[in-house]
Amino acid sequence: MRLPPHPGLDLLRFVEEQPGPVGRWVVRLLLALKRPGEAWAVARAALAGKRVRARDRATILWGARHALTPPPLPSGEAEAGLSLRVATPAEILSGGIGPSEIVVLTASGHSLVQGAATALEQTFAADPGLGAVYGDAVLLGPGGKPILPVLRPAFDPDYLLAADYIGPVVAFRRAVLDRFGLDPSLPGAEAADLLLRLAAEDPTAVRHLPRRLSTWSPFGAAPPEGWAPSRRTLAERHLAGAGHVEAAGGILTLRRDLPAPPLATLIIPTRDRIELLRACIESLRAHTDWPAFEIIVCDNDSRQPRTLAYLQRLAGEGIRVLPCPGPFNFAAMNNRAAAEARGALLVFVNNDVVARRSDWLRRMAEEALRPEVGAVGAKLLDVRERIQHGGIVLGTGGLVTHAHRHFPGTATGYLASLRATHRVSAVTAACLAVQASKFRAVGGFDEAAFAVDFNDVDLCLRLEAAGYRTMMVPGAVLSHHEAASRRWNPEARLRHEAEVAALRARWGPRLEADPWYHPDFDPRAGTYVRLRAWKGAVSR
Template structure:
């Protein structure tokens, strides 16, 4: 049955955020590929299964990759650990083994033994150590920090200052407000009163980078050195890293790469973060009323930054402050009100959470590929035409040779509606080609791709999608899709999840907030499903639509979104468009020749988008690609 190995490896602190790629060469010429966890602390681990016919192991780790240890484990030992951690997973693994389903057997055991829930972060962190210093430090980069001591305990201040004075990067100064001059233990620390008329540029002074600390924040020993080195190498307007909150039960904040939409509404950047003086110089000279306002983004809209570097390294431990708890509760209360109110505005500098429908509303063409299934096509067309509050809809049904008399009679009735067009597609099933055919004949400025097994749950769903799709910087827009039982089916696609691409947090409760609360707001993702996807017709045609030759059935939507991204248009998922999706009920699971086609398309997708599979910018490299939750690996 083969055996298991555990790899321990490291990468330089400033390495590209690509996960290592491992290949197993097998006797029959087959190659199995695995994307390993990224290194976000001192080291990373990977648990993998070696089949009995494995002849070689190859690892593409990138410059500086160091394999520190290889350990062997028996299948019996791994199964025993799986049984202890998750009896249901162990039962599923046994069923897969009896069916000779090697991949499911392996993934079931890995999902239990190699994956750690966020709630068990402390032990996961302790096993991986702390991030190393940068290979090329930048001691000449000047950093100015601000720390407000008002209301802080002596212990919290001492912790923050001790961590600061222990930094390996020595070229920093700190403005300490609200503390007595004698409290400053280092000549680089200057105690002053807070000046409410000071601008961020004035606070920065002649330093290259500017940031803020809160009492209780404890920077990792090389935090400033790593941030300064990143600035020296790439000259960004903003550089930030990850952090953790709490002491007894710490919780990591694993941030995506730069996501301006998410930054506007959640202020996810937090600490540690440093802003370039050049960026501050370009902002309107408004005074910062309080130091807290800078950290929360209330007096500095960081979302305007375009050159941003994210270090996926945990470089700060932050204390839980009462005001944080109160602020978070207030934000969540406002967010929950979004579902009932039309357009609540949280702050003059924060993005409106529910964008209004454009006025006048651009014409929309809803394209539905379909074949037979009268129950499905009748429901979805009725929902689009009578349960959607949008004034300018064209419905294009691309029919792939329906022969069911009920469907044909239904079509006859639909033809009396001037909003409906039924476009025949008398060719072998090719989902991508059917979508392209619908786009060719559509007259709308916005195209909405909709599966025939989707049901409308909120009448304003199209308003929410069009409001995002008309933005100049946005390409594709995806919706919040639920299974029949109300659980999440689609909250965005993570490239690399499950091997090629997968839906994050599927089967979770519909009100799941997601890590950093991102499922409560519209935000950037790498891709969305074509089960409900909006895009302007101009941008659709600019990238050539779906690739029907390479991805006839699967991965065509993800490939389309990634090609939009390569052309400069981002993909956005919105929670304000809510629909139900039965997912593939009209096609079923692929078997036989269909399964072979799926595997060919999966291989083509992996070949074309290997770099993105190794690093989805909106899925942190510490998060698992084995499970579909937000777990550590």
């Protein structure tokens, strides 16, 4: 699918990255010939009637793709709200909208769907503290046929600054509009600017309504004049001179100044597997442009002579080797190293992670050192150069899932989320940065309940409960040979099941609804792969 050259569509360019049906089957055939064992596993599961297993194995073999066909639109014209007016920023600035309790900002090519006005009025009536509400949209093709759903997450000011994922259709209370006003110097970004100013005063005053509120017909519509410069101006105002803005493909990256970068402590748990550890250490040394960092290797009873000799050599080169004997407890090893770390910034790195670009730590640190941010994660690629981690989504895959897993490593991601820095519920500890003071304030990893699995999810949720955001930084890119150093056995499976139960017991309600992932994606499939039946609105 080719989209028109409209700057507002940069978030949807992911649909242009996918091959058509013929190209897709050619790729599948070639991969099946290249990996016959995996192809046979898919066929065997399908023939046995194990559809879920067959689908999962097919995704591993062929990779993930978006299959997001939107459902039909509601029939009928949009109704007129009793207390609602729809107007463009120009009409509002001219003072020609008349009396109304709710004003819906809109732009050329955007229209409310049937039922939207009633839903908005009911949402505002149910919560007097609400100042603004935005919803989802459906992209229409040249003939007016729905071609793509635009499903938005909860309000995230960082995401909005990086990529205007909300768009121009936003409903405001008239009192908010009268009090804050629209900024005429930001054509095309008036709604985003007003949302950011309102949320800075009261973050709970902005809410997402997860239902279709509007359609968007960009084919033939003129791009908003001044939209891109306005967005950049908005981002620069937010930085207030303490950084600069990078722009690429319509996505903005806010690079923050760090006048006094603190010492960072890189913590690497390991047990033998010298080939993994050596690749990790050498890549960190060669591809980390942070001015001051130390490395602590947590050794969990390595026994192979080559590994012991290598650890001894590392110790002689200034790397601290911390003995961590006993049963493997990933959380305890990291906690022990964190307790002895000298750095104000802790960076947990698995021994099967390899740094690819020298700016990975700087990009993560720029977010982790913000007062309001807790844990920060990176984009990780697997051995086949596909997405291994793009953040962690709760409530999918039976419990939690890595976002965009098995998508191409070069993918833009749904709503550009593999390029734009944004908030997530959790990130993997395979590469996680957090200020030492915040980590210690929440008690570090829970080594009793989550010795191996879900300690990262639990840490992020406890940091969130303490008032900190968890951020995903796609600009920090590393490779991760996931679980290359782990072995499954009956004991490990029992431990994993106990940790699943512990996570459900502690975070059950939070696991059922991830505010940063739309509820209309099918939780049984990979993230951003397909939709389930549209449900009624439950604002959040």
